[in-house]
Amino acid sequence: MLELFPFYLVLIFLIMLLVMIGNAIKVAYPVLLVVAGLLLSFIPGVPSISIEPELIFVIFLPPLLYEAAWAISWKELWHWRRIIGSFAFVVVFLSASTVALVANYMIPGFSLALGFLLGGIVSPPDAVSASAILKFVKVPRRLATILEGESLLNDASSLIIFRFALIAVATGQFVWQEAALSFGWMIAGGLGIGLLVGFVFKKVQTWLPTDVNMDIIFTLIAPYTMYILAEEVHSSGVLSVVSGGLFLSYHRHSFLPASSRLRAEHVWQSLVFLLNGLVFLLIGLDLPEITSGLREEGISFSEATWYGVLITLVLILGRILAAYGAVIVTMVVGRFAAVADRRNPGPVTPLILGWTGMRGVVSLAAALSIPLTLADGSLFPHRNLILFITFVVILLTLIVQGLTLPILIQKVKLPDFGDHLPQEETENLIRKNLVRESRAFLAESHVSNWRQNPVIQNFLSLWSGESDTGESLKITGEDKELILALLERLRQSLLEMNKSKPEIDEETIREFLLYIDLEEEKIRMA
Structure with missing residues (x-):
């Protein structure tokens, strides 16, 4: 051998x-x-190979x-x-x-x-x-x-x-x-x-x-x-x-955890x-x-x-x-x-x-x-x-x-069965849900100044479809814990959305879940 x-x-x-x-x-x-x-x-x-x-x-x-x-x-x-x-x-x-x-x-x-x-x-x-x-x-x-x-x-x-x-x-x-x-x-x-x-x-x-x-x-x-x-x-x-x-x-x-899911996939x-x-x-x-x-x-x-x-x-x-x-x-x-x-x-x-x-x-x-x-x-x-x-x-x-x-x-021309919503419509629906869940979470957490917090605003821009400025913001321990908890809320929201809405392709849901895992990994390493 x-x-x-x-x-x-x-x-x-x-x-x-x-x-x-x-x-x-x-x-x-x-x-x-x-x-x-x-x-x-x-x-x-060439050596003889036997399976x-x-x-x-x-x-x-x-x-x-x-x-x-x-x-x-x-x-x-x-x-x-x-x-x-x-x-x-x-x-x-x-x-x-x-x-x-x-x-x-x-x-x-x-x-x-x-x-x-x-x-x-x-x-x-x-x-x-x-x-x-x-x-x-x-x-x-x-x-x-x-x-x-x-x-x-x-x-x-x-x-x-x-x-x-x-x-x-x-x-x-x-x-x-x-x-x-x-x-x-x-x-x-x-x-x-x-x-x-x-x-x-x-x-x-x-x-x-x-x-x-x-x-x-x-x-x-x-x-x-x-x-x-x-x-x-x-x-x-x-x-x-x-x-x-x-x-x-x-x-x-x-x-x-997110880090294990990401690295295990590779x-x-x-x-x-x-x-x-x-x-x-x-x-x-x-x-x-x-x-x-x-x-x-x-x-x-x-x-x-x-x-x-x-x-x-x-x-x-x-x-x-x-x-x-x-x-x-x-x-x-x-x-x-x-x-x-x-x-x-x-x-x-x-x-x-x-x-x-x-x-x-x-x-x-x-x-x-x-x-x-x-x-x-x-x-x-x-x-x-x-x-x-x-x-x-x-x-x-x-x-x-x-x-x-x-x-x-x-x-040949395969029919369009219409089992799921179009990709663009699905992504817009998911993004709106993520923005809605984010604001609901912040309200429930009694975060009074979240509209003036640049870290939270920069984070919310990811789901609203606005372009990320790419600005490197310093994240304090308090903001880090808040965003990590928010990410978990969004993750559970996506999983529930996948169960309750058959018209949404799970493959698209998984893409957003992967994105959340990546964001969590970035926050933990910040």
Whole structure:
């Protein structure tokens, strides 16, 4: 491992270089990194890289899921919970079932259990790929929320299918009663453990004196604690991290001080950037190990590639049909029950939603975690073929869909759903609320001379829209305590505004909350 350390440093430098190139040419970096890893694998003398599935599931997956749970809006997630749940669970199950039937029929010697195993592996779209691509194009907020919410949950549902299929292949039988109980425990246990660990971490950081460094370390170890504890009791580690991350994100302003929130955000941005870059580059570098196994099964490269293309087409077509089906079901159900929005989104929106089905590292890690042998010592059937098909699916969806999605979004006209107020109107509404709350606070605090106090007037100008003079004013201890208390009042006002006004986009609220944190940090350091 130590002798490969310089090589990994080169890989990190290459990741940064490719991301910069991707930003310059408007191409999502996961596409460039996978292709670069693939090309590197053909260079003589490049060290052979093998992705350990435990490394992905234990080291990489928890922080990536945790960061995604912190970034998503709980308000939007709950609003679109039905469509998100249908894509994260129903569509994943339908995709796995379709792959199972096609593989069982088209691939010689492929049993239905093996088909479900393959389906569980390749059914979840990758969140990082879609997010990286959508960064270059403007899409409606609801579409981005649905994709982000789906990505938080589909890994859990697909890995549950994978586990049950693995048991069926290994034992040759499938007991529905035991599977139902196990399925229920995986979901309930995962959610419960995540919430419990999140609650414990919140209380520890609330009751005990911590500093910024301790708070950041707590955020780093929290996802690993949630994941490992859940997996140890055979529940879903993915759901544990997601539920715990959502819980702590929702309560972040009640137990993390502003300085910890600000600095932790920078640490997490760098960490997630590095982890995402490494896993996509390693996907391409893993090709030699994957292809070498095909010869052991006596399957030609062209035949295995055809199977991979076939499964990819099944997944793409199935997701597009599912997107249109979800719209139809929502419109029909909306006549009899309350839904988030039963208006017809038009023919384009489901197509875009269906085309965002790029696969990624979770699929490859699941395939690599298939054991080499069964309990009786015999080789696991078609393991190498499953690995290769998974690689082809990842490669094709990343390149074909990843490169064409921005073009498709730019060519078609997505409807303006009007879910939120326009950005400028939202900002004006928030600023007026902040000015009103500031004056109410000053009146309640019986500050008689606040209209003549230059420090307070300079502070109020931030929210009234007036330009800041940039004048450096000396802040006394009394003024400092007053402004810090006022900032906390404004923060709580924004949080309440976010809960009570669904027409306001939480992303804009978070921008103002960040600004308040920055102001608090400046005041404390003054």
